Amino acid sequence: MTSKMKPPPQVEREANFEWTDGRKAEEEWQSSTCISNNLRSNASRQTGEKPYTCPFCSYRTSRKALLEEHINTHTGDRPFSCPYCQYSSSHKSILKAHIRRHTGEKPYACARCPYRATQKSTLNSHMLTHKGKDPVA
C-alpha cells in the first residue's frame, strides 16, 4: 500500500469531520436516490414497456394482442376474416382497411353539400369547387 497520493492523516480526519455529519451525508443520500431512480427507469424501459417478445424473431411489443397478431405473420394464421367476402388477414388493422372497401366508409363530410370523402385531402379539393360558385364568398 502506498500513501503517496493520500493527504496527511490529520487533514483527512478534519475534512471528514466537517463533511460527514451534515452536507456529505445529504449529498450521498441524494446521489444514491438519483442512481436508484435511473436504474428503475432503465429497468422499465427494458422489461416494463415491451414485455412481449416474439419467439420467432426479435420483435418486441408492449401489447399482447399486437404480439399475437405479429406471430400470425410467422405461423400463417389469418384469424381476422372479412364478413363481406372470403378475404382474411393476419392483422386486424389490415382487415379494417379492407372492410372499408365494402362499406364505403366516408368519414369526411362536406359542410355545404351532401358530398362525403374517404380522405381529408379529397374533401379539401372538393371544397375548392364551392369557392367562386358560392355568391356569399
Ligand SMILES: [Zn+2]
Ligand atoms: Zn416475429
Ligand SMILES: [Zn+2]
Ligand atoms: Zn372483403
Ligand SMILES: [Zn+2]
Ligand atoms: Zn360540397
